[in-house]
Amino acid sequence: MHGAKDNVIQTVSDATASDTVGRTTADHATRSSHSLLRNPLFAGGLAVTLAIVAACLAAPLLTRYAPNDIDLNSLEVAPSATHWLGTDALGRDIFSRLLYGGRMSILVGLAAVALQIVIGVTLGTVAGYHKGIVDAIVMRISEIFQCFPFYPLAITIAAVFGANVWNVVLIIGVLQWPGLARLVRAEVLSLREHAFVDYSRAIGVPTWRILWNGLVRNCIPVIVVNGTLAVTTAILSEAALSFLGLGVSQPDPSWGNMLSSAQNFRVLSYEPWMWIPPGVAIALLVLAVNAMGEALQEHVRPRFGYIADIAPSHRH
Amino acid sequence: MTDATEHAETPALSVRDLDVVFTAEYSGDSDVHAVDHLSFDAHAGEVLAIVGESGSGKSVTVQALLGLLPQYASVTGTLSTADERTFDLSDPAQLRDLRGTHVAMVFQDPYASLDPVFTIGRQLAEAVAVAEPSLDRKRVRDRVNELLDDVRLGDVEGIAGKYPHELSGGQLQRIMIAMALAEHPQVLLADEPTTALDATVQQEVLDLLYSVCHDLNIATIIITHDMGVVADIADRVLVMHYGRFVEHGTVDEVFRAPKEEYTQKLLAAVPSADGTDHVPESKSGEPFDDVKPLLDVNHLTVSYRDRSGKVKEVVHDVGFSIRPHEVLALVGQSGSGKSTIARSLLGLNPLTQGKVLIDGKDIFALRRRERRAVQARFGIVFQSPSESLNPRLTIGDIIAEPLRFVGHMNRKDSRNRALELLDTVHLPADVIDRYPSELSGGQRQRVAIARAIALNPSLLIADEPTSALDVSVQAEILDLLRGLQRRIGFACLFISHDLPLVRSFSDRVIVLHNGNVVESGDTDELFTHPHQDYTRNLILSAPVANPRIQRARRSERSNSPSNHPIPSKGTIK
Amino acid sequence: GCGLNTSVGTAATAAGTSAQSTDTVRYALWSNPNGQFNPVTYFTDYDRAIIFNVYSRLVVLDAQQNYQPSLAKSYNWSADGKELTFELRDNVKWHDGEPFTAQDVVYTYAATANKDFPLDPSTLVQHLEGYEDYHAGKTQDFAGITAPDDHTVVFHFATPYSGALATFADKPVLAKHVWEKVPIAQWKTATDLLKHPIGTGPYKFKEFVDGQYVALEANPDYFEGAPATKNLIFKIVSPDTLQTAVINKEVDIAEISNFNSKELDAYKQQGVNIVEGEGNGGQYLTFDTKNPKLADKRVRQALLYAINRKGIIDSLLYGHGITFNAQAHPSDPLYPKDLNSYDYSPEKAKELLKEAGWTDTDGDGFLDKDGQKFTFTINFPTGNKTRELSAPIIQKNFQDIGIDAQLSQADFNTTLAILQDPNKQYDGVLMGGTFRPQQYGSANWWSRWGEDGESKAALDKVNETTDPTALAQAVSQYLHLENDEVPFAFLYIPNQGTAVRPEVKNFERSTYEIFSNVSKWSVSPSQAQ
């Protein structure tokens, strides 16, 4: 299961962020989006993502079944002309649930990341800018949250506020901000040494303005890159939470709970139509979003300048 | 084709028809034709300097010779050596034979060019082992010691066991040279080997390179944009522009009678050290003594607390004053505390002690708000234009920042004023909506200047405003500053380590050494009659763009016995 | 310390992993027992499985649900129903060789009445004479239990208690000489004793590897004859991988989790037999009878009519289950045959609701009364897949009759907390429970119904009656009342299926007794393959 804390790719990068990101983002951030679209990784990722999002939004046009329509007369039927992707244990149309469930999964992904960004960027910026004691406190807090046990908190939030999609968002957002906060902090720590911050401080520009204009805006590449990765982590976390019955709850579909309702040997062996569609959908979206994140990362970095000798077989 | 190939004997290295294009795979940018069919020779025991403004393809040229270009660079051309082997430059695999045996390279930034996690000794030993795989352990160690002696580091205690970050820049560059020598190269490529170094250290490294080249009979190709360096060390000069060959000749020919217009321009842009060409126009000669100082700095002491918490005092009890309309220059070696003083004036570093008076008011005794008001009278220009402009803001917003948040103008007025300012610094109005990355270095520095004068400062603090720029651009920026200073009449604290520049621009000079004022006085007076050895050294170590003077200085240096370049230990073949 | 907490057994058992050996039967447990191998303090079914093989009881239930003597040779009710006398076997030995006596019985049941007993005292002891004094610590001896001699025990009831024998069939006897070493207050934490139970049952405890398995060994001195198979191993296998474990010969006997025909076919193809029997766990939807909109019994009846219970059984249980209509197992001899069966009928439901004043006056598709829309939140806990799936069906059933039904899922404890808080108003909670023989009204403590009035009187009557015919009548009356009042919507009892490898012989089970003939289970050499 991809627990919420698995997003080490993000969490960890602060180890080197201070030596690398500051140097690169400032110079390369503003390259044209035009060139980004030419990157097949990005273009492909974007196309797939848009296709999935569009299909989910257009769900009512694509299917005549409501996602929660129970039909006890056609339980677990295999894909056919009537049910394109078959039906589930309650006779609900899987294609319809897949489309409507996608809305939920995407919503969770986006909203959780938005929350994470709000908390992480605010705290990371403040910590990095003020350094010293403020920094120490924020970092300790982020450490506490990193050490925080995922399931107890998930259960508590679900128990106190009731299991629904917003709590999934809350859980994931609240538990995953430290990674981003640390990255932004590292970035800000190096950005604040840039002369343009010195300049603003020297002439007395208000602090909030420095934080916003000078620092947050310059962290956007980091935020975007990590945000895309975090979207995928959030979607996978939702699946994991649903697997444990703490996610988006019945009868509403999400890819996560569709998968988790198929967590059974028989389904796995004999009724692949129950798990392949949500599984493939998650994998595809994760892959697409990650591909975009990857491309963005390349984009905000300087062009790779490996010398030809590292990869020998290049010359044609 | 006109090229740099005419010479009598067989060259140690001969490059024909080198062409480099950076293909734009995904970037969407257009292809860059970095080097355009260039041919040249390098001869044993001679220094060939490749000069040209930034981006002219100098670095790309030497990297192509070793196959060190990125994968997406497409290279053509051939290279032949003294033993008449010929290599196809388009095949980096072939060039592997060249590296570590025939051709060695010294990079610009020695610190970045050494592996930070291995000791110096280990890295040297590795280079030795590559060049001479047959040596056993002990012989390798001996050879390392020999090399360290060769670059005059042999007597530095335990240097082989140190890590790169424990050595100074000059020491590191010598290590790089030692590493290059380990390979017994016939050709030594040096890409801006001294740009990152202080003037005094630069001289030592140049001397070392010079003697390496001549004593060991190595063909040396040095890349630089500093005409002083060229005048100092080069035997022959190759001028490039936009990747293309411009002209070639002996150093005397090129400096005395540059054939091409581009070369002439390049040379004209260099301020000459003897103060003969540019007379600073601001120098009015009017006596300042009776004028009340605008800025009065007394007993300024600044310390830093480093990461381990140790307090290090870097500026000790410095005092000076600037009168209205006066240009005061702060000079001194790197690390002497110049920037620190400027930062303290701006309130970016807390001072340990001392007073800063503006119009007689102690600004750090003022309340925050009043202090802001006083500081609003400072204009600031920092060294690196790309660093001092927020890459995420448009030029308009950058210039408007002081107007809006300090001058409290509204958005519309500030934009209009920004347009005016752009005009003042001779920038087209349409840059207002561009981002800094879309401007050239010189244009960016103009923007920084426009921002600095936005609030009609009475004091401009300029910390190395031109040192990150190309020679030709440098001159333009200085002219602009000069003009503005005349028009607006601000006083200026001008920080630079470029002494010719200081001489041409400032009224008075303060010489700093390790955070202490060594000497101060009227510019001309100080340059012609320095009282302190330190000052004299500083002046002499800055190479001037005149081969004749440099040659004279060199022979003077080498006559003093303490300074013998290479020990004549015939161990090198 | 690191490493696996595995102690290597000394007994020479199977050498290979999946090779069948004739001296071992391996039974799959779905989850790890807690290691509370004490018949009066355990609380998981997994611990129970171990306990019921290691310990024995005074009486046991036979397949017809009659009490048969076990540790007791015979039992006898006094005429007034206030004295129950057990004649004990005299040849029984504890696994450590000590003789089993009447003192063990006295000690076991008195302990649960002790003031230090860390759990709630059983209903049984509360009905015994002198309970108050003993429980308050005023007396040293419990007047309610006496042992006239080593092989006779007498229980003296203050008021007659009909559930007595059911308790004895459910609570095995502890060894006094073992447990008296530990103060009663520490029984729940006496790890050493708890994890090394000494009983009188067919199997002796050998080892418990936490999270992995519990190994038992035949007791050659078992009073009903030595078991046929030397080793009985309870292996912990997640239900998800159960099928593979059975087919892979890692376990011999396993309870299956559903009756999907494809799954059954997979077993059958491998020659595995499926033994199917009535289940002993029922699922129900509790109603908050104090909730104004549910206070009217017609509304509750309507809701029950509205639920397509047969549909749930047919779809979710593939037909392998039964409905029930009052809080007793339909196979219980006293379960009335003439209860209202509330067959699925949305029309009847609507009718009843209309009678109760619920109609759709504003035409929004939902019923309303006094301007209030009929909303109904179905709370249900995570954990039981069938139950989780039944929730949307019930939701839909309710929506079909014009109720705005919503689902609310939470973890088990959170859901339970709704029921436990007497001040919390709710609509309905899906819950499940295990039937124990002849215990009626056992889920009442969180019910908001049955604490007073007619229902309480009826239930008290059940508990107080020991005369069989009178009891039958009392039970019938109580269950009819419950059937009519619908404090719960009783849903379904899934059948229990057990996958038994073909090598295993003589496996039998009844509704309540899984291990009733464990000592006859045997393994013949592998014939298949």
Add this chain to the structure above:
Amino acid sequence: MVKYIARRAAIAVVVLFGISLIVFAVLNLQPGNPYASMFSPQTDAATREELLRKVGYYDPLWLKYVKWVGRALQGDLGYSIQLGVPVTAVIASRVGNTLVLTVAAAVIAFVFALPVGIYSAIRRGRVSDRLITVVTFGIMSIPAFFLAMILIRVFSAQLKVLPSSGMITPGFAGTPEQVTWDVIRHLIMPATVLAAMSFATYSRYIRSSTSELLDADFVRALFAKGLSRRSVIYGHVLKNAAKPIVTVLMLAVPGLLSGALITETVFSWSGIGRLGYDAAVGRDYPLLMGITLLLALVTLLANLLGDVINVIIDPRIRVQS
């Protein structure tokens, strides 16, 4: 160095306190009563209240916490409500198993991630790199549960070469080597599933730190020196990459531990993961507090260890500290 570690340890203690406080508060916010499922349904309300009072259920929150801290400082984390066993004992008996599983998984993940990461760094932007990216993210997006099921189906049900679950064959006796082999056979699938979850993280990270280094000036200088590709990458780049890689390995520890939950459940591996989940679901507060603190401690220790190793690897930090 000693001073540095001491300071870090002191900070870790403070953080541990913070965690214990917050977790304690959060746990007690949950509705539901740890003792609820332990009463028999017939128990009347008065008896229930009395028992709950006896176990301190009605104490005010702060008092509970103070009591808990008081005992915890003496190394007593109380008794598990559900198991009736000292929390320290339960944890001690389980933690080794989780350790074996997670270490095996981390090793497997790392052993595969290292060459893959380096290879795709070297081939950055090429087809082979893209392919690896796709496969890596593909693996990352298979829920662990499914991977587990698929493995069981193939290797246990079909090929019958590996046991479907458990850590050891019940009652298995043999030489220590045979026992070890038996355990390893049981370990293969769960460790693989857990490793698959970490693999993506590791390999992506190794790729990015290696590729950053391949861009470094000193690498270019090494090539200029005439070093072979091999000695540049294995002699220099890897040692420099060790620092970020150690960091990622250490920071991945909490993820690995929480990832153990599903693996342990599916494979009946008796470790901390499932125990912690059950404790959370069952409101077994003492046990949950114990596990939480253990995990936090392990996480903090891993961070600390990572920093210390980095200090050892990187001479530049060595001087500063």
